[in-house]
Amino acid sequence: MSDSPVAVRLTEVGPRDGLQNEPETIPTAAKIAFVNALSRTGVEEIEVSSFVSPKWVPQLADAEEVFRGIERVPGVTYCALVPNEKGLERALAAGAEKIHVFTAATETFSRKNTNASVRESLARLRPVVRRAREERLPVRGYVSTAFHCPYEGFVDPERVLPVVEELGAMGVEEISLADTDGRASPPRVRALLDRVLARVPPERVNLHLHDTYGLAIANALVAWAEYGIRSFDASAGGLGGCPFAPGAAGNVATEDLIHALRACGAEVAADPARVVAALQTVIPHLKRPVASRLSRALARGCGPAPTDPAF
Amino acid sequence: MSDSPVAVRLTEVGPRDGLQNEPETIPTAAKIAFVNALSRTGVEEIEVSSFVSPKWVPQLADAEEVFRGIERVPGVTYCALVPNEKGLERALAAGAEKIHVFTAATETFSRKNTNASVRESLARLRPVVRRAREERLPVRGYVSTAFHCPYEGFVDPERVLPVVEELGAMGVEEISLADTDGRASPPRVRALLDRVLARVPPERVNLHLHDTYGLAIANALVAWAEYGIRSFDASAGGLGGCPFAPGAAGNVATEDLIHALRACGAEVAADPARVVAALQTVIPHLKRPVASRLSRALARGCGPAPTDPAF
Numbered sequence: 001m002s003d004s005p006v007a008v009r010l011t012e013v014g015p016r017d018g019l020q021n022e023p024e025t026i027p028t029a030a031k032i033a034f035v036n037a038l039s040r041t042g043v044e045e046i047e048v049s050s051f052v053s054p055k056w057v058p059q060l061a062d063a064e065e066v067f068r069g070i071e072r073v074p075g076v077t078y079c080a081l082v083p084n085e086k087g088l089e090r091a092l093a094a095g096a097e098k099i100h101v102f103t104a105a106t107e108t109f110s111r112k113n114t115n116a117s118v119r120e121s122l123a124r125l126r127p128v129v130r131r132a133r134e135e136r137l138p139v140r141g142y143v144s145t146a147f148h149c150p151y152e153g154f155v156d157p158e159r160v161l162p163v164v165e166e167l168g169a170m171g172v173e174e175i176s177l178a179d180t181d182g183r184a185s186p187p188r189v190r191a192l193l194d195r196v197l198a199r200v201p202p203e204r205v206n207l208h209l210h211d212t213y214g215l216a217i218a219n220a221l222v223a224w225a226e227y228g229i230r231s232f233d234a235s236a237g238g239l240g241g242c243p244f245a246p247g248a249a250g251n252v253a254t255e256d257l258i259h260a261l262r263a264c265g266a267e268v269a270a271d272p273a274r275v276v277a278a279l280q281t282v283i284p285h286l287k288r289p290v291a292s293r294l295s296r297a298l299a300r301g302c303g304p305a306p307t308d309p310a311f
Numbered sequence: 312m313s314d315s316p317v318a319v320r321l322t323e324v325g326p327r328d329g330l331q332n333e334p335e336t337i338p339t340a341a342k343i344a345f346v347n348a349l350s351r352t353g354v355e356e357i358e359v360s361s362f363v364s365p366k367w368v369p370q371l372a373d374a375e376e377v378f379r380g381i382e383r384v385p386g387v388t389y390c391a392l393v394p395n396e397k398g399l400e401r402a403l404a405a406g407a408e409k410i411h412v413f414t415a416a417t418e419t420f421s422r423k424n425t426n427a428s429v430r431e432s433l434a435r436l437r438p439v440v441r442r443a444r445e446e447r448l449p450v451r452g453y454v455s456t457a458f459h460c461p462y463e464g465f466v467d468p469e470r471v472l473p474v475v476e477e478l479g480a481m482g483v484e485e486i487s488l489a490d491t492d493g494r495a496s497p498p499r500v501r502a503l504l505d506r507v508l509a510r511v512p513p514e515r516v517n518l519h520l521h522d523t524y525g526l527a528i529a530n531a532l533v534a535w536a537e538y539g540i541r542s543f544d545a546s547a548g549g550l551g552g553c554p555f556a557p558g559a560a561g562n563v564a565t566e567d568l569i570h571a572l573r574a575c576g577a578e579v580a581a582d583p584a585r586v587v588a589a590l591q592t593v594i595p596h597l598k599r600p601v602a603s604r605l606s607r608a609l610a611r612g613c614g615p616a617p618t619d620p621a622f
Contacts (some may be wrong), residue, residue: 188621213608278469
């Protein structure tokens, strides 16, 4: 990992956020192969699975098996999403190395996603964060619908701040601002980061961007170049979607984000061609085309773009 | 058309640049239906076809028929690409209302694309531009490989300037800087526009961006927000590619560019949902999925994003 001020850390969320909404059941062996291949791409963190109830997300009912099956590569952090204390216990038993918890900026989404108000969901997270910290695991707190809510529309940044502050007060190491349905834009990114970074330093802020309308790359570049954000979620091939955000597309594609950041002078350790190669472990099970630009360019016989010699 | 300083003019190049590289022959009737549907989307200009030799681009051998078959909507400018005087005479006879001529910033691409050096291609264009102006037709001069050449790599902006100046001296109204293989990036856009806009005012500059690596939207936003560029090419559905730029993807998708520009506060007359609808005239003939984000979002049952109330 580089200490350079332009170095970016990536959290590959393909195995969890990428797969959770897939209608086809992905075999556990394919998920394990996916994580193992991703472990060798150079990404810093992998969100391996989620310890939510299999009733809610049947695709990820095999979280324990996946954690048990993967080969851990030194230097890679294997993360798990957990909704509550029960999920945390499962994650701890499975050997998760970092915990992702989540709430939302808007009440309607919070109720649909967690069956709780924002305040209730924060109360539910408090003992989770405490216990994870007792176990010396770092915790990242996600704020869903931080830019726009599929039910309530655009979200005033002022509504996001108390949620960020509450998560910070609990002791989470990182805050992730999530563009759940892909409606963020450069002006919306600026408006939110202007306010959040007045309270939280940029090295503690992650962005989780979906690419429903094609603005995810532009949003990431604004956050990186203008605000010093150095941590991004992304999914190989742009896999993903959200069961509670109708129509939302996948996460920003890891390989395209790497290309974009490097083209602007960022240092990114992960190798985009390896990310596309890792994707092949799950592609046969998806039954739909992959949306990333680089995966298409490679399929057309175009090489991965070499780094701009200007940097 | 708005006189607002944030209003953008779009040239829809789907029927020409979008279709020219398609391996399947598109029936003339489908092309005519495509142009007619695009005429009702609100785009300001449509590049209808190209009067190049059918030997070189067999897909566009029906340029005369397409021009004859379309219904012209007042307020829309119907453009034609022409390579030489013979092509211009055909375009004039067909009733083209604006002429697009092209050269390149790099020698290798120029030779592959036009079988002439850059200097020779400029000499070939001089009488074309003169004659078009005698006919009182506006002319736009394209500089291919203005950012990167598939054969020569990244292009020093200093190499682009003499080509821009030569085109200007011929009397073209507009210069289009073309990212032929989609390797431009925000820093490359800034480096080129810093120099070009020292010589040509922004209202005379158009950007023609391909989306091979997913940076086209970010590049367009930088040009719009930071440099006052108000004219962009785009193709419905992101159709396109270049026969002489191996692996290059299509143009930036019109509907995604409209969403991105509006999300940043630009005024764009064209309706993105109508652009996606217009695309249906040619989709059955393409035999491949369409790459645009908005067309996918609509297919998933997601509505076109309403304008951000912040603007």
